[in-house]
Amino acid sequence: MARPCLRTRSIPRRTDTPARKRAGVPVLRGLQTQASSRLFRASLLSIFLVALAGSVIADEVPELKFPVPEFSDHPIPTASVPNVDGEVGTFWDIAILLVALSLASYFTLVSRSRRNVLLLTIASLIWFGFWRQGCVCPIGATQNIALAIFDPSYVVPLTVVAFFILPLVFTLFFGRTFCASVCPLGAMQELIAVRTVAVPRWLDHSLGLVAYLYLGAAVIFAATRTGFIICRYDPFIPFFRLGGNTDMLIFGSSILVLGLFVGRPYCRYLCPYGAMLRVLSCFSKWRLSIPPDTCINCQLCEDVCPYGAIHPPTVMQSTGKRKKGKRQLGIALLAAPVVIALFAGLGTIIAVPLAQWHPESRLAEQVRLEETGVAENTTDASDAFRGTGRSVDDLYAAAIERRSRFVRFGGLLGAWTGIVIGIKLVHLSLRRRRDDYQADRAGCVSCGRCYWYCPVEKVRLGLIEDISEVVPGYEPAPSSPLVQLSEVREKME
Amino acid sequence: MATEHQQDRRGFLADGVRVAGVVAVGTLGGFLAGRRGYASESRWQIDPDKCVACGNCATYCVLDESAVKCVQCFDMCGYCNRCTGYYTLEGLDSRDTAAEDLLCPTEAVIRTFVEGKAGQNFYEYEIDTDACIGCAMCVKGCALMNGSLYLQVMHDRCVNCNECAIAVACPSDAFVQVPSDKPYRMKRAVVGVIQQKAENSDQAAQQLINRVQTDG
Known part of the structure; x- marks a missing residue:
């Protein structure tokens, strides 16, 4: 934006005394014509200047020049400021979230209605997304909670506490119903997941770790008051608010375009809150089960799940393979502590770039560059700093102290990375027997798409008479699912 | 039999984790909610004494038209004829109303003649809040004189982001969080005057002082 340049005040250099700065001497030089035209004011001003030059107490309320x-x-009017507008009360905010969570859990677990889940998804997108403009959201609330834990002077609003805690508790009982149809970010991606392709397992597993690292970084940056990076890099905020800076619009659009082909890319690979819910969802009391009755192993649900969250039944392992698997588990268990220690060490090395995220550390660096004459131009921030009269040494000391704190936090972040990788390695070495198609405990977002395709569900709803109508050649056998599976496999061969 | 055992073990583990999780989350929530004490929800605001009028407010707000607008504090205004918040430095001498002589890009500063006194003409400057875009040009100009013009986050527009995008971009750390029942700040220099006015049962001043955070 081109603006006519107005030289407001000469930049106070280091040699300036506070008195000169306060009186604005360099500025008034340009306005002398005005001062001379107002004799009584000029005299007032000179008295004022003398008074200022004599003694200036730092915290004294500055007097008016004119x-x-x-x-x-003509009475002097009083300035007016508008009242707070459009604020939804704490009670209503929490009540609406609670109702949405309850409905989501009811629709996925009890009424098993994909249509209702979808309607709720749209409603949530409109309310939490476009109406409330994406704030407050549980994903961002994570940072407020982290800051409140580390910094007792920070007062966290009740709404934020409720938004953080309620979805966690619901997940412990009903699985990730929050992700399915309450979260506006999830809703946005849910609605555009139309042409999804399967992500290769190895890629899915590795990218899934990114969310945990993001969570760790967000907590550390929030705890040190460096910034709320989850909010800063929220890809959908520009859409909810219909405006934003170019970088975020590009980032958001790419996530949306990617979302057409990869189901819920943000939820699966970035969302820090989703990372927490994934863990909790493993221990949930109830969760979405695909067929309401015995699974017929038709594989329709696995094909249709856009998020790769449905696993086929396992096949019996040979003894040799099982032995190999056990050895693998042993190695993973032994490797985990090494990985944790290694990453903790690496974490301490990145302390400097981590600390550099803090605006004051960047300011300290800029001021240092100016002091040593490397940087010729000052920035708004360094000008503002010099205007405050704070000493350069004080700034440096604060920056150095922060850097040493970040060595500790960097180590913690590294250790967290190690723990995440270690647990992943162990988890990948574990095998769990499945007799039928099951939704992944962690990955399933309870969207209920599989309900639409499951033949057993269709029979339950009375949409079809018999399963053989949609699965040709299917004959209900009294045998166990495992036997059925082997029969299917034989047929395929 | 073995599977049933396994199922039991798994179920027990899940139950344990679930109970522990609920207890932990509940404790955390209770702890944090209890610590809130008397404090209310917070809102973003600009400390006008720290603001350097860099112009970031106009460009960094997530809203198309920034939530930050200019406030004219009449009780600090010198009612100058040669207003450096109204005219560009080049325009100060001619003082005609040609657009290139005016600072405000949206004509949001309205100048009205008030009175001629002691051979001086005094003018009142008002901000047309609808037209103001929060670019801080006038604030920067006015800082040369009395500094009666200052920026505030207008809470009929602000969407109260968890992390204010302008606060991130603010070079002088002027963005603060204030309780939402008193979501405004004013210049320290004028607090006393407004309080005086409010005590003299000036309704506008009472309303203003009720919305302004004066301490800290």
């Missing part, structure tokens, strides 16, 4: 005139019949 006194407010007294008019014969």
Whole structure:
């Protein structure tokens, strides 16, 4: 944006005394014509300047350069500021979230209605996304909670506490119903997941770790008051608010375009809150089960799940393979502590770039560059810093102290990375027997798409008479699912 | 039999984790909610004494038209004829109303003649809030004189982001969080005057002082 340049005040250099700065001497030089045209003011001003030059107490309330005139019949109006507008009360905020979570859990677990889940998804997108403009959201609330834990002086609003905790508790009982149809970010991606392709397992597993690292970084940056990076890099905020800076619009659009082909890319690979819910969802009391009755192993649900969250039944392992698997588990268990220690060490090395995220550390660096004459131009921030009269040494000391704190936090972040990788390695070495198609405990977002395709569900709803109508050649056998599976496999061969 | 055992073990583990999780989350929630004490929800605001009028407010707000607008504090205004918040430095001498002589890009500063006194003409400057875009040009100009113009986050527009995008971009750390029942700040220099006015049962001043955070 081109603006006519107005030189407001000469940049106070280091040699300036506070008195000179306060009186604005360099500025007034340009306005002398005005001062001379107002004799009584000029005299006032000179008295004022003398007084200032004599003694200036730092915290004294500054006097006006030109006194407010007294008019014969014109009272001086008072400035006015608008009242807070459009604020939804804490009670309503929490109540709406609670209702949405309850409905989501009811629709996925009890009424098993994909249509209702979808309607709720749209409603949530409109309310939490476009109406409330994406704030407050549980994903961002994570940072407020982290800051509140580390910094007792920070007062966290009740709404934020409720938004953080309620979805966690619901997940412990009903699985990730929050992700399915309450979260506006999830809703946005849910609605555009139309042409999804399967992500290769190895890629899915590795990218899934990114969310945990993001969570760790967000907590550390929030705890040190460096910034709320989850909010800063929220890809959908520009859409909810219909405006934003170019970088975020590009980032958001790419996530949306990617979302057409990869189901819920943000939820699966970035969302820090989703990372927490994934863990909790493993221990949930109830969760979405695909067929309402015995699974017929038709594989329709696995094909249709856009998020790769449905696993086929396992096949019996040979003894040799099982032995190999056990050895693998042993190695993973032994490797985990090494990985944790290694990453903790690496974490301490990145302390400097981590600390550099803090605006004051960047300011300290800029001021240092200016002091040593490397940087020729000052920035707004360094000008503002010099205007405050704070000493350069004080700034440096704060920056150095922060850097040493970040060595500790960097180590913690590294250790967290190690723990995440270690647990992943162990988890990948574990095998769990499945007799039928099951939704992944962690990965399933309870969207209920599989309900639409499951033949057993269709029979339950009375949409079809018999399963053989949609699965040709299917004959209900009294045998166990495992036997059925082997039969299917034989047929395929 | 073995599977049933396994199922039991798994179920027990899950139950344990679930109970522990609920207890932990509940404790955390209770702890944090209890610590809130008397404090209310917070809102973003600009400390006008720290603001350097860099112009970031106009460009960094997530809203198309920034939530930050200019406030004219009449009780600090010198009612100058040669207003450096109204005219560009080049325009100060001619003082005609040609657009290139005016600072405000949206004509949001309205100048009205008030009175001629002691051979001086005094003018009142008002901000047309609908037209103001929060670019801080006038604030920067006015800082040369009395500094009666200052920026505030207008809470009929602000969407109260968890992390204010302008606060991130603010070079002088002027963005603060204030309780939402008193979501405004004013210049320290004028607090006393407004309080005086409010005590003299000036309704506008009472309303203003009720919305302004004066301490800290």
